[in-house]
Amino acid sequence: MKLTKLLPAAALVALPSMGLAQDTVAGVDASTDSVFIFNSLLFLIGGFLVFWMAAGFAMLEAGLVRSKNVTMQLTKNIALFSLAAIFYYLIGYNLMYPLGTWSVEGVLSGVWGPGVLEAVGVGRDGADDYGYASTGSDFFFQLMFCATTASIVSGTLAERIKLWPFLIFTIILTAVIYPLQASWKWGGGFLDEAGFLDFAGSTVVHSVGGWAALTGAIILGPRIGKYKDGRTVPIPGSNLTLATLGTFILWLGWFGFNGGSQLAMGTVGDVADVSRIFANTNTAAAGGAIAALLLTQFMYKKPDLTMVLNGALAGLVSITAEPLTPSLGAATLIGAVGGVIVVFAVPFLDKLKIDDVVGAIPVHLMAGIWGTIAVVFTNGDASLGTQLYSIVVVGIFTVVASGVVWFILKATMGIRVGEEEEINGLDMAELGMEAYPEFSKG
Secondary structure: OOHHHHHHHHHHHHHHHHHHOOOOOOOOOHHHHHHHHHHHHHHHHHHHHHHHHHHHHHHHHHHHOOHHHHHHHHHHHHHHHHHHHHHHHHHHHHHHOOOOOHHHHOHHHHHHOHHHHHHHHOOOOEOOEOOOOOHHHHHHHHHHHHHHHHHHHHHHOOOOEOHHHHHHHHHHHHHHHHHHHHHHHOOOOHHHHHOOOOOOOHHHHHHHHHHHHHHHHHHHOOOOOOEEOOEEOOOOOOOHHHHHHHHHHHHHHHHHHHHHHHOOOOOHHHHHHHHHHHHHHHHHHHHHHHHHHHHHHHHHOOOOHHHHHHHHHHHHHHHHOOOOOOOHHHHHHHHHHHHHHHHHHHHHHHHOOOOOOOOHHHHHHHHHHHHHHHHHHHOOOOOHHHHHHHHHHHHHHHHHHHHHHHHHHHHHOOOEOOHHHHHHOHHHHHHOOOOOHHHHOO
C-alpha cells in the first residue's frame, strides 16, 4: 500500500487518541464518546465472532458423529444456542452481574422492569451520563460465552442422549450453573477478590463445560459397542471435511473470544494489547496442532487428523486463561502442551470407559486446567495456590450441580435412548429425519 494512501488512515487512527488528551467539558467530550464507542465496538465484534463458534461446534460435531446421528447434533446445537440466549437474558445475566433488581425486588421486576430492558436497550442512564460501554454490547458479548459452555457438553454426550433432557440440562446450565460460578470471578466475587486470574475463561467457560460433560458422560454411560472385551473399538465419524471446517471456524471465533476479553479498545495501549492477544491466540493453536501431529506420528506411525484438530483446539483453550502476557514463543509452548495433553488424554479416558465422542473433555477440561495453571509462568501477579484453589472450587461446584441435575433427569424422564433407537440412529428415532437420506435409501 502506498504511503499517500496510508496517511489519511493514520490520521483517522490518531483521532481517538487526540480526543483522549482533551480536558472534559461539562462532563462529556469527544474522548468520552470515542472510548464508549470503541469499547462497545470491541464487545460487538468479539461477540459475533464468538457467535460464529456456534457454527464451528455444529460442524465439528456433525463431522465426528456417525451419519445416522448428524441431524440430531445439528438440532441440539441450534436449539441449545437459542435456549441459552433466552435463559441467560431471563435469569443468568442478572445472576452473573447483579443489576440491583432481580434478587432484591423479585423476578418480575428483573425480567420485565427497567433493570434489564433499559440497560440492554439504552446502555447509559442519561444524555450526560456515559457508561464504560453500552450494556447491550456487554450483554451480547457475555451471552456468547455462556452459550459456548453448553456447546461443549453437546459433543461429549452425542449418539445416545435424548433430545429434551439434554435441552432441559442446557437451560439449567446457562441460566444458573454457569452464571453463578462466573460471578465468582467476572462478577467481582470471592475468587476475584482472592486474586484468581482467568483472562477469557479457561476455567470459567471451558473447564465448566468440560466438568458438566464429564459428569454427564459417566452417568449416561458409553455408546453400545464402544468397549468390548477390555478393548476400545474405534467408531469413525461421518465427515472429516466438516470436522476440519468446524475447527477452522472455531479458530477464527477464538480471536473474538480472547481478543474481546480485553474489554477495552479506547486507547492505543488497549489496541496494542488486543493485537498481542490475537497473535498469541493464533500461535498457541498452531503449537497445539503441530504437537499433536508430531506426537501421533511418533506414537502411531501415522498422523491422526482428529487428534490434530483437537490439538489445535486444546492449544486455544490453553492460552485462553492468559493470552496477553506470554511472548509468542511462550504462547506456542503453552498451546503445544495442550496438544500433547489431548493425545494422551483420549486413550486415558477410554481406559476408564468414559466415552467422549468428540474429545471435548481432553480439549476443554484438561487443557483448560493446564491453561489456568500456566498463567503463573508468564503473569507475575498470579499465584499457583490461588489458581489451583479456584480450579478445585469451580470443579466441585460444577460436578455437584451438574450431577444433581443429570440424576433428577435420569430418574424422572430418562436421559438415554433405548438400545434399538441407538443402533438405528437418533436421527430417525428422535427426529424422524436424516442428514443424508439418499445414502440410506439408495
